[in-house]
Amino acid sequence: MSLKIGRNDPCWCGSGKKYKKCHEAFDTRLEQFRQQGAPLLSHELIKKPQDVEKIKEACAVNIAVLDYVQEHIRAGISTQQIDDWVHSETVRRGGTPAPLGYEGFPKSVCTSINEVVCHGIPSEEEILKDGDIINVDVSTIYNGFYADSSRMFMIGEVSPEKQALVQTVKECVEIGISKVQPWTPIGNMGSAVHQHALFHGYQVVREIGGHGVGYEFHEDPWVSYTSEEGSGVIMVPGMMFTIEPMVNMGSAEIRTDEKDGWTVRTKDGLPSAQWEVTVLVTETGCEVICW
Numbered sequence: 506m507s508l509k510i511g512r513n514d515p516c517w518c519g520s521g522k523k524y525k526k527c528h529e530a531f532d533t534r535l536e537q538f539r540q541q542g543a544p545l546l547s548h549e550l551i552k553k554p555q556d557v558e559k560i561k562e563a564c565a566v567n568i569a570v571l572d573y574v575q576e577h578i579r580a581g582i583s584t585q586q587i588d589d590w591v592h593s594e595t596v597r598r599g600g601t602p603a604p605l606g607y608e609g610f611p612k613s614v615c616t617s618i619n620e621v622v623c624h625g626i627p628s629e630e631e632i633l634k635d636g637d638i639i640n641v642d643v644s645t646i647y648n649g650f651y652a653d654s655s656r657m658f659m660i661g662e663v664s665p666e667k668q669a670l671v672q673t674v675k676e677c678v679e680i681g682i683s684k685v686q687p688w689t690p691i692g693n694m695g696s697a698v699h700q701h702a703l704f705h706g707y708q709v710v711r712e713i714g715g716h717g718v719g720y721e722f723h724e725d726p727w728v729s730y731t732s733e734e735g736s737g738v739i740m741v742p743g744m745m746f747t748i749e750p751m752v753n754m755g756s757a758e759i760r761t762d763e764k765d766g767w768t769v770r771t772k773d774g775l776p777s778a779q780w781e782v783t784v785l786v787t788e789t790g791c792e793v794i795c796w
């Protein structure tokens with residue numbers, strides 16, 4: 506953004522307030538970090554207030570679609586059935602499923618069962634059975650804005666080991682949320698997520714992480730959940746990103762299916778779980794805008 510903005514000019518954020526009464530102090534603080542050599546997100550990815558409202562509308566659709574899946578998912582249905590629900594419930598609400606056609610992805614949602622880490626492709630042949638754990642990852646485009654979140658579902662009687670994995674990953678996300686503080690490095694969040702998983706004897710996938718979201722499906726920054734304290738971009742109010750660690754019961758090693766080019770599985774075949782929320786960094790912490 507241009508630093509030539511006058512102090513009495515309208516703020517770049519579109520609030521209608523004078524710059525000096527709005528984001529001037531924010532930009533000064535950003536500039537201080539920049540001069541210290543801290544990594545920063547590019548300014549145009551900081552969400553303007555009126556865009557935040559639009560993105561929240563996309564999130565509302567995403568949440569409603571996942572709520573629908575949550576109410577209807579059960580043993581005996583196919584993952585194609587979930588795809589049909591997500592497609593029709595999204596379109597019914599005026600949205601478009603973001604995955605459909607994204608880099609050639611053939612379906613409207615990712616459905617990842619047991620040892621599938623992420624990017625599972627819904628299929629007529631794949632039937633949910635008692636004891637399965639499944640991640641359903643929904644992403645919505647609404648009026649040109651993007652929302653992204655995913656939830657785990659446990660089908661019927663699930664083993665205590667898998668239940669513990671699912672529960673711990675949920676805690677990882679909650680801990681991550683609690684570590685989102687403005688003007689601190691994003692690595693503090695990722696590190697806390699990682700430590701909680703390790704404490705429970707699990708491993709976190711390194712190669713696939715989270716991302717900025719809102720104006721695009723996947724924006725900067727790329728977000729790691731195996732990061733070091735003090736590393737990564739500085740979180741600033743108006744920044745938006747996902748917290749979506751993939752946590753494996755066994756080793757962190759993964760392998761992408763060569764035939765379909767999408768399905769990511771654990772190398773050792775042990776289960777993996779993931780929950781995903783989107784957060785908006787605020788002046789005091791963050792707001793969870795999509796879950």
Ligand code: MF3
Pocket residue numbers: 603604605607608610614615624642643644653716749781
């Ligand atoms: N929804 C996934 C995420 O959380 C991305 C899926 S890409 C797709 O980032 F093409 F597989 F849908």
Ligand code: CO
Pocket residue numbers: 653654715716747749781
């Ligand atoms: Co995501």
